[in-house]
Amino acid sequence: MSNNFLRRVDLIFDKDCDFKQVLQSAYKRNNDEIINELLESGLKGRGGAGFPTALKWKFTSEQPDPEKYVVCNADEGEPGTFKDREILFQVPLKVFGGMAICAKVIGAKEGFIYLRGEYRFLLKELENQLEIFHAILDDLKIPFRIKIVMGSGAYICGEESALFESMEGDRGEPRNKPPYPTVSGFRKKPTVINNVETLVYAFMIFRYGARKFKELGTADSRGSKVFSISGDTPKPGIYELELGMTVDQFVQEFGDGDTKAVQVGGASGFCVPRKKFKDTIIGFEGVPTGGSMMLFNSSRSMYNVLHNYLEFFEEESCGQCTPCRVGCQQLKLGIEAVKRGEKHATYLEQLQKLAQTMKITAKCGLGQSVANSFFSIVENFKEEMIY
């Protein structure tokens, strides 16, 4: 890498890993040790919300129910992310390994991978790898099995409780929370649900130790992260980078010299305009991301970008709650009306207030996060919305 500030790391794609040995040594440790190691590492969920992984495992382990599950969320649907696909393609055993360690901690006999409908092409190879994995488990006398469940292409099914509904054969609609999955998840049983990447990192922490992971990144955002980089960039692709960089550093490395905005975290994430590149850290202290990084240069209309996101949300809302179902339609029609001059520019303020209501009243993360891109694009590119 040319840039001094950006550190490219290779924790998870490293093929030189003695999988069986890592699993075996993890299984020799007691549950408290495992949870403490994970807690020490500072690993937060890589799906975007950033909940401390160790706590999720701990809460589930404390549930008295004898029937528990570990679920790998491989419903990678956020626009602009494609890193879980690569992880599952390159290092599936490590994902399974993360699940197996989690299963030990919480006391689960069964695990599931909920695979995005569009990733069916991965299914056959994943099943081959599962056979290898199950043979290793048998060898180590570990009573744990993983099954793959296919999604059908709905974005909402990446939301954990909608994912459980879908796995149970029902319509993929988010549930009321509480109860949270750690108490009542798949089949209403205590469940750990982690993103693909989180599980790999958890596994690798038991290979390298918490310290190595913790040394990377910042106080709020420990370790490294896999980024899916797309848009106006000469080198789109998947990169594992240390957390804590600014958007400016990122753009220097991946921009095409004319970057006007970076959408961090996909359609549900934040748009960072050029003037804020230097002050914005990519991570939980700044703009969090599940890995999606989309670069836009000055040839792009930010109105079109926002319109595209709103169209996406309008279609991908499950439709059950009012703020999300109707709100998304209103935001889209609203910016269209302003653009066409049918509504006064001040209508944008009304729409921003609506977005604020969606953020605090929608039933799940989908409806709540529509406001992120809406605010950050409308506020920073108001002229493009009107003229």
Added chain:
Amino acid sequence: MAKQINLTIDGMPVTVDEGTTILQAAKKLNIHIPTLCYHDDLCVAGNCRVCVVEMKGSRTLPASCAMPVAEGMEIMTNTIKVRTARKHIIDLLLSEHNAKCTTCYKNGNCELQELAAEYKISEPMFIDLVPHKNYQMDAYSPSIIKDDSKCIRCQRCVRTCEELQHVSALGVAYKGDKMKISTFFENPMFEVVCTNCGQCVNRCPTGALVERNYVDEVWQAIFDPDKHVVVQTAPAVRVALGEALGMKPGEIVTGKMVTALKRLGFDSVLDTDFSADLTIMEEGFELLGRLKKALVDKDPSVKLPMATSCSPGWIKFIEHTYPEYLDNLSTCKSPQQMFGALAKTYYAQKRNIDPAKVVSVSIMPCTAKKFEADRPEMRSSGYKDVDFVLTTRELAIMIKQAGIEFNALPESHYDSIMGASTGAAVIFGATGGVMEAALRTAYEVVTGREVPFNGLNITPVRGMDGVREAAIKIEGTKPEWKFLEGAELKTVVAHGLTNAKKVMDAVRDGRASWHFIEIMACPGGCIGGGGQPIPTNEEIRKKRAEAIYREDAGMPIRKSHENPEVVAIYKEFLHEPNSHKSHELLHTHYKPRQRY
């Protein structure tokens, strides 16, 4: 005792059981939080978000209907944040709702309209979404009209159909902006497993699901000088009609209702109670006949247990869901249809009126009765036996339209013939009532003595439990019923089709030893029918049921076989229960229908 949780709402401390929701806790403090998707009878959905409140320490506003209380919680129900959010949400709902209130059937009885008024929604804040959709009204069913343009997707109907009725004719289709409430393959309601029970209509907060109304057709008939319009009123109407006319639940308005019907211009105001008593005679003797065939003749083809057939929602349910058990149904028509068949035969003859000129109208607590009246089997008088079926709600509309001050009406009596009633007939309106009426008569027919229950009140079959069993030992029989000596007649009562399913599954799986089954499609029986005043909940239904039993207790005659007009019709016209003539007019058959 459940763990006690302390919290404050709007600064007021309250202690409630663990597991209580914020909404319930607020009710305890007499704080009103608006709701739309919430309904007392249904599971919590938490999808309309109208009931959001502020919770200290939370970034989001939780839905109070779905959020359980926690120790030390501080809730604010009326802050600027809450008000702004609720107003937005109501505005959003209005933007997708076809708000043609002035021409809407539910105008004045619409929860969305009330909320809009409460929050003083004036100018629409957002863009009207209705023109952006391609809505088509489903108006093919004789019972229920579904207008998606008025639907606000609260899913009360979906939950009703699934939880209370186990029918699931209505479900959610598509997602996002295209999400809608639909049927199997989006077929019209008429062509799917819908039982026409109307429980969805009872719970729809807007005008998206309403009964097909026949008010104008009935006015036409009344004002047609060539027509003789007879009207019958079902037992459950008299204890609920008042609610639609400004009275509290549980008022008995029989006499006022009769006066009102006379003032509306009906030529003869008669009572379904008469044919309810007739049903008991026909059905009771049918049951005894089946028992005799099974016990004495050892006829293996006899179908037991025998199930009641008064509830047309139940009939359509069994036709779809348990078609192999159609022969277990009593062949008796429902009281409405018995009345209809007799109105254009017996009544017309006795009154010397050309049956072609008789228009027979019924006032029912029910939407399924509209479908029932339209069934091709229901023309045994040579005409359509019942021409128009009005719900309790439609009658209230007519009374208002006629400018009648209902509260101030004097009471009057039903006309004759076919206007005489008994306590046994009245209790048809509540779950367990048909069973109780049947036992009062059958026991006395067989033994010559009254049923051995204090004051004829067979309390084990009363109440609101979903499935209730009762057994009655038959002792001291008359000689002709000697084969029943010492036998224990086992019965079961169920209301709501989810409970009907439990009973039928037990029958199918051979877990049942019942002889007689009473099933009513609606929760609480007809008093909770799909045509009754809105709103409904268990408290209201209990009050209506109490009124029914009060009415029964106050009647001079409380046994069907003692109804003087029933005695007379057997003497003059039908000869005996289950006679050839009875079968021609009062009995029917059923047809298997597909599940999809």
